[in-house]
Every structure is written in structure tokens, then in C-alpha cells.
Amino acid sequence: MKKFGFLALLLLLLVLVHPGTGYAGSAETHINLDGNDLKISKEAQVQIVNGSVMVPLRVVAEQLGYTVKWDNVTKTALIEQKGTILKLILNNEMAEASGKQVKLDNPPFLSGTTTLVPLRFVGEHTGTSVGWDNVTKTVYLTSPAPEIGVSDPEIKVPDTSVTTPSDNGSNGNTATGGNASVSAATNLSFVDNKLIIAVNGSVTPNVFTMTDKDRIVVDLPNTSFGDSFHQNLSTGKNQNGQLTITDNPNVSAVRYSLFSSSPSTIRIVIDLNSASNYSVTNANDGLIIVDLNGTSTTPPATTAPEVPVTTPPPVTNDTGKKIIVIDAGHGGKDSGGVSVNKLYEKDFTLPTALKIAELLKNDPNIQVVLTRSDDTYPTLQERAKLANNLKADLFISIHANSIPEGSKSNPSGTETYYTRKESLQFAQTVHKYLVAATGLSDRGVRQSSLHVTRETTMPAILLECGYLSNTKDEALLFSADFQDKVANAVVLGIKEQLGR
Structure with missing residues (x-):
């Protein structure tokens, strides 16, 4: 700090x-x-x-x-x-x-x-x-990040435009020239051994290593710091700053700077304790991810398992299986909330719901029903009616939260909602797993009169897994790893609720 x-x-x-x-x-x-x-x-x-x-x-x-x-x-x-x-x-x-x-x-x-x-x-x-x-x-x-001294040669602003040194044959792309339109970096975070860069516009990063000191360097050509970057992270008068990294055996610091003004180029340096392999994911979806775990991250649309909607069983369930309805919030014409980088809530809820269903289908004593398995929009009435007609045992609706643009507060964390008293225990059970799995702030179990939790007749809860309006939460919400954690947490909560 x-x-x-x-x-x-x-x-x-x-x-x-x-x-x-x-x-x-x-x-x-x-x-x-x-x-x-x-x-x-x-x-x-x-x-x-x-x-x-x-x-x-x-x-x-x-x-x-x-x-x-x-x-x-x-x-x-x-x-x-x-x-x-x-x-x-x-x-x-x-x-x-x-x-x-x-x-x-x-x-x-x-x-x-x-x-x-x-x-x-x-x-x-x-x-x-x-x-x-x-x-x-x-x-x-x-707290603003500490300023980086201009004595650091790999991060300071030079007199000439960006060069692309590489002393080990890394797989970075070459920076483009100075005539292209300038994109904006809107946020930066380091989570789960991954550098996550949020950008507006098309950015082709140049990633390489320096071995005189173990470092991974990420250059963002034709890119400047956006207004939201300044709001979330300190850049100081010299247009540079640093993320505080603690309890990470591989990384000691992440530093960033406006490396060149002609062309405008942002340089990010990951200071390593020892040499490390990495992979880079840039699907032009607003997130650039440098993964030090050695595995690539792809957009949720390609990582979500294909789980078709289960054909609803008869109202009288003679199979003895527990019927669990998983509701991916919003969909189709209803995008839900819109994140800082213009990503849609519906594109988080669907892959996460599909992952939950994929895990549950391995349990022979559970029958999974999805309110939607593609980009369609069932009404709130239809979602509740489906669960009620099935006489489902549990109902879980997946969402991500947000606050109005321009709000002075910038909350982060997970919340679990219920309406009827018979849903409270289920809410508390799932919530404890969700908080532990995501690592986000615990914003509590809350009672609210929401249609899908009010009009259903079984224990029913609605999960707000993070804040789209918070850039750090946003970067997590649209990562496959975070969605896997949410899915696993929900399954653990379901099974504890069922006594399994």
C-alpha cells in the first residue's frame, strides 16, 4: 500500500x-x-x-x-x-x-x-x-499502490518507442506501430497465480521474459490507462504503480507503467522468485490472462460442458431420486447486469449452471433439471412453475450482482438470498461453501422477496456470486476456474442439505 x-x-x-x-x-x-x-x-x-x-x-x-x-x-x-x-x-x-x-x-x-x-x-x-x-x-x-522508482530500467518511460527484447525465444507477439487506435486498460489483478488484465478495445499483447532477473513482461501496444483504471489503481504522477502480492511463492510483485507515449504502450512486469512457465489467453473478450499455472483459460462459452435440459419427469416421482432444479438467471433478450467491461450476466450464469448440472449428473440418486440450457429466456413465472410442477426437492438460481454506474461505493463479494423460512438452512449451507470456495468477501445470507424464491414451494435460494460492477470480481466471474469453484461449492451445499 x-x-x-x-x-x-x-x-x-x-x-x-x-x-x-x-x-x-x-x-x-x-x-x-x-x-x-x-x-x-x-x-x-x-x-x-x-x-x-x-x-x-x-x-x-x-x-x-x-x-x-x-x-x-x-x-x-x-x-x-x-x-x-x-x-x-x-x-x-x-x-x-x-x-x-x-x-x-x-x-x-x-x-x-x-x-x-x-x-x-x-x-x-x-x-x-x-x-x-x-x-x-x-x-x-x-489504498493507492506504491509508486515505482524511475530507476527500474524495465518499467520506466524511455525516450524511444517500445522495443520487444526476448532472450529465450518466448512466444510473444510483436507490438504494432503507433498509428493504430488507442485502446484502454481498465483494471489489473493477480488472482490464483494469474495476471488478469481488463481492456476496452482490441489489444494484442506482447509477452516475453527477461532472465537477468526472472521477470515476465507484458506489453500492451496502442493502449493507455483508462479512467476506471485510475479509479481502481494508483498510477501516480509518473503513470506507474504496483500491485501488492502476498503469500505467493512464485511472484514477489506486479508492476505497471505507461512505458511509452509514442506509441502509447503500457508495460506490466511480473517479478518472479524463480523462472516460471506461463501461458497467455486473449480471446478478444475484454480479458487478457497470463497464467503461471501452465494452463490456458478460455472464454466460458467454449469451456462450459454441454448439458441438455433434462426432460421433466412426471409430477409423481417414483424413482426415489431427488429432483434438483438449477436456474441460470436471465438469458435470451434479458442480458441481466452488464459488467464494467460490457460483459453480460447471462454469460456467467449459464456456463456456471451447466457446470453444476455436469457435477450432479454423476450422482445416481439425483435428477437434475435446468430451467434453460442455452441462450433463451424463460419467464420468472415459468421457472417457478417448472420447479413446482416437478415437486422438486431444491431450487437454486445463479446470478451475479451489480450496483448502479456512478455509485460511490464499489462492493465486492458473495451473497445468498432466500424468502421463506424453510429455505434459510439451505441458504446458510450453500453460502458457507460458496464463500470458502470463491475467496471473496462474505456479504451474508439475506432475506428478500424475490419471485423465484418466493413462488416456489421447495427450499429455494438465489446466489449472487460476485459483483459485475467491481472489476476484480468481474475478472473472476468470467474465468472458467472461478466458475468451477462456484459449481463445486453449490454441489457440496446441495449434498449436505440432502444429508449425503
Whole structure:
């Protein structure tokens, strides 16, 4: 994380005062930092004071190791890091940041033993991206990545256009010339030992290795950083940045830079701990994947198993098999939600439902029925009616979530919905497997009046497996590996529910 991002978190803990008037809080609130939910105590809950979101972050600050001095006589907190000095005073609406006076929405205050400060102050004066989801009572914080020094020869902006060095005969494609139209990189993530690059437009990456230090280099010719890239990741004044990689034995860092402005070229460098094989997938579907696991990833349309719709059995089921209805949300004329990179929800739900069906068909005691097996649109009424007529034992609808474009919050994670009380246990059972398998934030089991879970007569649930509006979630949702994990999690939940 960038030093100023960390510093922002320190500001959230360091001033003392009694809660102001107009306080409104909830029994449980959440703080999500860089996609990870932080553990906060009952005393350290987010609070709303006079319409301002006040955030406690002592638990975060204690992990950062920054220098903090508190003067109990003047009630002043002095926070210092590499020449940057911030000063906050008890019960004072004025703060000081690098010698400049800053007026706060509300004075910082003490809640129990935890200190709080206005969330907006963090976003406006530290470079940290912030957001508040009032529905889930969640604060979202995204720390800018640390800047990369221009002394790094393989990442800095050179005076000449991009060259394509390769010292081991790698299979990269050559960068194109400077007259082509410029595409945009919209996001970057490193998940499951895969570099995932989201782009708008047609991009032919040039991928090669450097062996003086073990590195994999990805050049994106005729490509610049898009607006959403700047919103999700820090590029700094030098148009470069770095992803924080932890607990990965193969990769120490992923760095990125606007390598050349003529032609506009983005360079991404994967710093390795040792030489590694890799494969590249670019299906011109908005995602470029560099897989260090040695296997290629292909679009869901080609990886989904062909599972035909099971012919509905008679209403009286004498086979003794459990009937499971799998519903791929949306379809046909109804695309469902649209992701950041203009991918359709229906193109996630169908391959995932097919994978679930493929796994379940191996169980001789289960009969699988799909509400759709191709790009068609059964109405919500038809989906519920099918399950009811079959007297199905369980009903599962597959979806991906999204929030309106322009929303200040950017949630990530999985949610499971149910309507009737008899569906709660089934929802809880599947949800625990889903959260464990996907590794995304646990956004909980929720009750909502949804048609397919309300109008069905058997235990029925609807899964929101991730957020299309979150670029990191999006990259996962449309990967075959993630869909396999979701499918396996659903099957485990089904079998536990059935007592198998």
C-alpha cells in the first residue's frame, strides 16, 4: 500500500471527544480495506454523525507501525511519516495536513476506547479511495499502490518507442506501430497465480521474459490507462504503480507503467522468485490472462460442458431420486447486469449452471433439471412453475450482482438470498461453501422477496456470486476456474442439505 494510503488509516484513530449530536449507528458495521474485510470490535463500529460517516480504524493502524505522538495536555495527535506531518486536536473541527489548515465535517471523537474521524477527510486529503454503502453499512477503502522508482530500467518511460527484447525465444507477439487506435486498460489483478488484465478495445499483447532477473513482461501496444483504471489503481504522477502480492511463492510483485507515449504502450512486469512457465489467453473478450499455472483459460462459452435440459419427469416421482432444479438467471433478450467491461450476466450464469448440472449428473440418486440450457429466456413465472410442477426437492438460481454506474461505493463479494423460512438452512449451507470456495468477501445470507424464491414451494435460494460492477470480481466471474469453484461449492451445499 502507498504510504499516504496507510497514513489515511492512521488519521482515523487518533483524536478524542464525546459523540456529537445527531448520532445514528447500526448494531454491526463493516470496513473493507483493499478488498479485505477487517475485524472490528463491538466498540469500534462505524457511526453517522450529522450526516457524516465517522470511521474507527485502530485495528488497522496498529498493524502499520507508523510514528504517532499524543500530547495528553493539549489533546493533540501528531502523526509523522517521512517528512509528512498531520496534526489533529481534540474537539476541534480544524486539522493540519503538511502545514495546511483543513476543516473537518465533524470534530474527531472518542467512542469507548476507539477514535473516529470523518471518512471524507480521508478521501480528500490522503489519496485513498473511499466509499460508503448505506444498505450493507460498509465502508470501502482502497489504498493507492506504491509508486515505482524511475530507476527500474524495465518499467520506466524511455525516450524511444517500445522495443520487444526476448532472450529465450518466448512466444510473444510483436507490438504494432503507433498509428493504430488507442485502446484502454481498465483494471489489473493477480488472482490464483494469474495476471488478469481488463481492456476496452482490441489489444494484442506482447509477452516475453527477461532472465537477468526472472521477470515476465507484458506489453500492451496502442493502449493507455483508462479512467476506471485510475479509479481502481494508483498510477501516480509518473503513470506507474504496483500491485501488492502476498503469500505467493512464485511472484514477489506486479508492476505497471505507461512505458511509452509514442506509441502509447503500457508495460506490466511480473517479478518472479524463480523462472516460471506461463501461458497467455486473449480471446478478444475484454480479458487478457497470463497464467503461471501452465494452463490456458478460455472464454466460458467454449469451456462450459454441454448439458441438455433434462426432460421433466412426471409430477409423481417414483424413482426415489431427488429432483434438483438449477436456474441460470436471465438469458435470451434479458442480458441481466452488464459488467464494467460490457460483459453480460447471462454469460456467467449459464456456463456456471451447466457446470453444476455436469457435477450432479454423476450422482445416481439425483435428477437434475435446468430451467434453460442455452441462450433463451424463460419467464420468472415459468421457472417457478417448472420447479413446482416437478415437486422438486431444491431450487437454486445463479446470478451475479451489480450496483448502479456512478455509485460511490464499489462492493465486492458473495451473497445468498432466500424468502421463506424453510429455505434459510439451505441458504446458510450453500453460502458457507460458496464463500470458502470463491475467496471473496462474505456479504451474508439475506432475506428478500424475490419471485423465484418466493413462488416456489421447495427450499429455494438465489446466489449472487460476485459483483459485475467491481472489476476484480468481474475478472473472476468470467474465468472458467472461478466458475468451477462456484459449481463445486453449490454441489457440496446441495449434498449436505440432502444429508449425503
